[in-house]
Amino acid sequence: MTSRLVVIGGDAAGMSAASQARKRRPASDLEIVAFERGQHVSYSACGIPYLVAGDVTDPDALVARHPAEFLKLDIDVRLSSEVVAIDLDRRSVVFRSAAGSGASARESVLGFDQLVIATGGVPTRPDVPGSLSVGIHGVQTLEDGIRLLGYLDRHQPRRAVVVGGGYIGLEMAEAMLRHGLDVTLVDAAEQPMRTLDPDMGGLIADALRAEGVTLRLGERLEGFASTAGRVTAVHTSGGEIPADLVILGLGSRPNSDLARAAGIAVGETGGVRTDRRMRTADEGVWAAGDCVETLHLVSLRPVAIALGTHANKQGRAAGINIGGGYATFPGVVGTAVSKLCGTEVARTGLSTAEAAAAGFAAYSVTTESTTRAGYYPGARKIKTKIIAERTTGRLLGAQIVGEEGAAKRIDALAVALWHGMTVEEMTSLDLSYAPPFAPVWDPVLIAARKAAEALGSFS
Amino acid sequence: MTSRLVVIGGDAAGMSAASQARKRRPASDLEIVAFERGQHVSYSACGIPYLVAGDVTDPDALVARHPAEFLKLDIDVRLSSEVVAIDLDRRSVVFRSAAGSGASARESVLGFDQLVIATGGVPTRPDVPGSLSVGIHGVQTLEDGIRLLGYLDRHQPRRAVVVGGGYIGLEMAEAMLRHGLDVTLVDAAEQPMRTLDPDMGGLIADALRAEGVTLRLGERLEGFASTAGRVTAVHTSGGEIPADLVILGLGSRPNSDLARAAGIAVGETGGVRTDRRMRTADEGVWAAGDCVETLHLVSLRPVAIALGTHANKQGRAAGINIGGGYATFPGVVGTAVSKLCGTEVARTGLSTAEAAAAGFAAYSVTTESTTRAGYYPGARKIKTKIIAERTTGRLLGAQIVGEEGAAKRIDALAVALWHGMTVEEMTSLDLSYAPPFAPVWDPVLIAARKAAEALGSFS
Numbered sequence: 001m002t003s004r005l006v007v008i009g010g011d012a013a014g015m016s017a018a019s020q021a022r023k024r025r026p027a028s029d030l031e032i033v034a035f036e037r038g039q040h041v042s043y044s045a046c047g048i049p050y051l052v053a054g055d056v057t058d059p060d061a062l063v064a065r066h067p068a069e070f071l072k073l074d075i076d077v078r079l080s081s082e083v084v085a086i087d088l089d090r091r092s093v094v095f096r097s098a099a100g101s102g103a104s105a106r107e108s109v110l111g112f113d114q115l116v117i118a119t120g121g122v123p124t125r126p127d128v129p130g131s132l133s134v135g136i137h138g139v140q141t142l143e144d145g146i147r148l149l150g151y152l153d154r155h156q157p158r159r160a161v162v163v164g165g166g167y168i169g170l171e172m173a174e175a176m177l178r179h180g181l182d183v184t185l186v187d188a189a190e191q192p193m194r195t196l197d198p199d200m201g202g203l204i205a206d207a208l209r210a211e212g213v214t215l216r217l218g219e220r221l222e223g224f225a226s227t228a229g230r231v232t233a234v235h236t237s238g239g240e241i242p243a244d245l246v247i248l249g250l251g252s253r254p255n256s257d258l259a260r261a262a263g264i265a266v267g268e269t270g271g272v273r274t275d276r277r278m279r280t281a282d283e284g285v286w287a288a289g290d291c292v293e294t295l296h297l298v299s300l301r302p303v304a305i306a307l308g309t310h311a312n313k314q315g316r317a318a319g320i321n322i323g324g325g326y327a328t329f330p331g332v333v334g335t336a337v338s339k340l341c342g343t344e345v346a347r348t349g350l351s352t353a354e355a356a357a358a359g360f361a362a363y364s365v366t367t368e369s370t371t372r373a374g375y376y377p378g379a380r381k382i383k384t385k386i387i388a389e390r391t392t393g394r395l396l397g398a399q400i401v402g403e404e405g406a407a408k409r410i411d412a413l414a415v416a417l418w419h420g421m422t423v424e425e426m427t428s429l430d431l432s433y434a435p436p437f438a439p440v441w442d443p444v445l446i447a448a449r450k451a452a453e454a455l456g457s458f459s
Numbered sequence: 460m461t462s463r464l465v466v467i468g469g470d471a472a473g474m475s476a477a478s479q480a481r482k483r484r485p486a487s488d489l490e491i492v493a494f495e496r497g498q499h500v501s502y503s504a505c506g507i508p509y510l511v512a513g514d515v516t517d518p519d520a521l522v523a524r525h526p527a528e529f530l531k532l533d534i535d536v537r538l539s540s541e542v543v544a545i546d547l548d549r550r551s552v553v554f555r556s557a558a559g560s561g562a563s564a565r566e567s568v569l570g571f572d573q574l575v576i577a578t579g580g581v582p583t584r585p586d587v588p589g590s591l592s593v594g595i596h597g598v599q600t601l602e603d604g605i606r607l608l609g610y611l612d613r614h615q616p617r618r619a620v621v622v623g624g625g626y627i628g629l630e631m632a633e634a635m636l637r638h639g640l641d642v643t644l645v646d647a648a649e650q651p652m653r654t655l656d657p658d659m660g661g662l663i664a665d666a667l668r669a670e671g672v673t674l675r676l677g678e679r680l681e682g683f684a685s686t687a688g689r690v691t692a693v694h695t696s697g698g699e700i701p702a703d704l705v706i707l708g709l710g711s712r713p714n715s716d717l718a719r720a721a722g723i724a725v726g727e728t729g730g731v732r733t734d735r736r737m738r739t740a741d742e743g744v745w746a747a748g749d750c751v752e753t754l755h756l757v758s759l760r761p762v763a764i765a766l767g768t769h770a771n772k773q774g775r776a777a778g779i780n781i782g783g784g785y786a787t788f789p790g791v792v793g794t795a796v797s798k799l800c801g802t803e804v805a806r807t808g809l810s811t812a813e814a815a816a817a818g819f820a821a822y823s824v825t826t827e828s829t830t831r832a833g834y835y836p837g838a839r840k841i842k843t844k845i846i847a848e849r850t851t852g853r854l855l856g857a858q859i860v861g862e863e864g865a866a867k868r869i870d871a872l873a874v875a876l877w878h879g880m881t882v883e884e885m886t887s888l889d890l891s892y893a894p895p896f897a898p899v900w901d902p903v904l905i906a907a908r909k910a911a912e913a914l915g916s917f918s
Binding site for chain 1: 505520756766767769786787788833834873878886888890891897
């Protein structure tokens with residue numbers, strides 16, 4: 001008998017799960033229905049800042065696969081269809097499909113044998129006066145990006161305020177610079193990029209200033225002023241900042257409300273709990289993507305990290321398992337990368353503060369080097385920080401800030417971290433060397449050497 | 460009482476050893492004398508092709524440290540001084556210092572307590588008629604590079620033949636193109652870059668042809684024709700190739716003759732045998748750099764790989780140990796990287812042929828991807844090949860050929876290889892992702908996925 005897989009959420013995690021399940025089970029064996037409340041499925045949310053910046057000119061370029069392609073695979077994608085409840089007893093979902101007119105919407109019920117919850121994240125909206133004014137934009141969905149481009153085009157704003165100095169904030173600050181706007185970045189912390197140590201975050205602050213961004217650090221957002229419903233200024237604990245356009249880059253939390261309401265276990269991070277096969281505690285119910293929490297393999301604590309690469313891997317694992325195979329997502333080490341104009345930034349593992357919070361006694365070293373042999377044309381600056389455990393020298397985290405060719409070096413560190421290498425062991429790593437690609441001691445090895453020397457392991 | 464360390468060979472390995480020993484033991488405790496038969500110490504031999512190409516305009520830029528800097532550290536560097544014998548019984552070396560006139564040279568004896576053999580490599584000179592003709596150049600030493608530049612300048616050659624299609628051959632072919640010469644590359648094998656599988660080597664052949672290099676593959680070198688002592692043609696099994704300039708890029712063998720003559724153990728590769736602390740079997744005698752053999756951590760066989768990064772690490776380990784510390788060089792996984800104009804190439808681990816020779820039953824997969832998200836400007840092609848063990852899926856090797864941003868990805872694979880990861884485990888690796896840096900599945904992960912799927916581990 002044919003059974004039915006229902007997928008809630010049609011982006012990376014949900015559609016990866018659907019595709020992988022379909023690969024292993026034909027339509028005669030498994031019916032697949034995917035509900036997506038928006039207008040697009042399977043697109044790169046991480047690409048939105050580059051769409052807004054103009055690096056990508058066609059929103060369609062961000063779409064990995066269109067609904068028609070899924071239909072060809074016998075995956076029934078339902079756009080503008082929002083699941084509003086999960087009924088575990090009846091093994092069904094209640095969903096609402098937008099009718100022709102936005103106002104009225106039908107509610108219907110569909111049973112499932114297997115369920116994938118891939119509801120994504122909820123962007124943090126500040127609970128301050130005026131936050132619903134026109135001209136305040138989020139950048140979570142492709143619709144958000146298209147809407148922002150339309151706003152830029154129609155209103156020709158002059159002054160943009162970006163609220164939040166994390167990855168999205170950085171990328172959106174660059175996008176606004178590219179549109180020729182005056183850009184102010186507001187963050188409640190004393191540094192942008194709070195996932196970095198303060199010294200490394202300070203380098204990003206310097207880079208932002210050098211690109212002409214006004215920084216308002218250590219300022220709490222208090223509200224928005226508006227005229228005729230349109231934003232005119234941002235109020236912070238430091239004063240008023242005139243604004244024709246505000247971009248919210250405050251991150252997101254796991255969208256686990258639906259799961260929680262259904263009685264599915266949600267962890268301390270607010271993300272749905274799963275095992276390494278992406279199973280929730282409820283038989284036949286899976287979860288993947290920004291709505292779940294996962295294990296941080298260094299702190300060994302649950303974390304909720306919204307990132308397309310995790311969503312894809314988790315969705316794929318869920319789909320393979322639903323398809324009768326075996327695949328796992330063991331966790332993350334906290335790798336991330338971004339850039340601001342010519343400045344690249346990357347991190348993996350725990351920051352110094354995170355290491356302390358996780359109970360590690362840690363120390364750190366920072367080294368400066370070049371991306372190529374110093375004498376080779378195009379050698380660029382790279383600063384590498386390593387955080388390691390006192391007494392053992394075990395690598396706990398690493399951060400890189402530098403110019404072109406710097407950031408991707410974080411991958412070698414991420415793999416070393418995955419294996420719990422000590423900095424001393426790392427000094428022997430057989431990393432690639434030729435003058436156009438690295439100094440004879442790669443910046444990663446130089447950092448490991450200095451960390452090993454600081455530990456005194458060789459003295 | 461002061462003891463004496465004698466270092467034979469003043470390049471990367473020897474001078475790293477000297478510096479590290481000095482760091483830990485002052486001159487009052489350890490006298491250090493380093494003999495170098497050439498005119499320069501501590502330079503980047505790997506930089507010579509880029510000096511010849513014109514990327515580096517001053518030979519001095521390749522010199523990491525000058526003799527005067529070592530003198531300041533109380534390291535007595537003796538240039539133009541060649542050690543001609545090691546006497547283990549008397550614990551002394553016999554050396555010859557060039558006198559003012561090249562012809563006569565004094566022979567002297569100097570005792571040692573500790574000895575570092577860092578005699579480097581002997582470039583392979585083909586044993587064919589005419590190989591001593593003027594216009595046939597090696598590119599092993601800085602002197603070689605300077606001499607070649609002088610030849611180019613004085614003789615304005617039009618046709619260059621590069622003999623040998625390995626890393627140096629590739630780099631010198633590019634250097635000659637940059638000088639505007641007609642370039643022919645000769646190799647006895649049917650592909651350039653024999654350390655790659657034939658299909659990946661074929662991509663390099665394509666790239667060479669696209670850059671205008673004439674390839675003469677599968678042709679054995681038979682001799683050189685000359686007029687008035689100057690080379691005019693190269694004879695191969697395939698015919699005659701007119702040449703105004705010949706560059707030999709045939710690799711090198713460990714320069715272990717001095718060690719062997721002294722009765723110090725030399726392995727089957729021709730390299731001096733050491734343990735992981737770089738000790739030879741003889742008490743107080745160390746060896747490091749291109750003259751030693753080391754353990755290949757995948758094949759578990761001894762290999763002799765001439766590479767500056769290994770030489771530096773080995774010399775450093777020897778010096779730390781001589782200084783009373785503890786440091787090791789556990790071996791290599793065979794990582795290498797190079798480029799030909801815009802084409803980057805990298806490899807690590809075993810090739811398919813090497814895996815078979817080492818007794819592995821291996822399979823391989825090749826994947827095509829891009830260096831950035833496909834929609835992001837500047838996304839370039841990258842082809843990634845993975846070689847893995849049948850039945851276990853253990854990674855055995857990897858090869859990359861691609862455009863800008865491709866090759867350095869080999870490092871993540873090299874670290875994975877170092878830890879004996881399976882391709883299935885690798886699919887979970889937390890590699891950095893953002894559209895300017897990678898597709899949502901990094902090319903490394905795509906290759907791992909395909910390799911895992913080929914193994915059938917998920918079906």
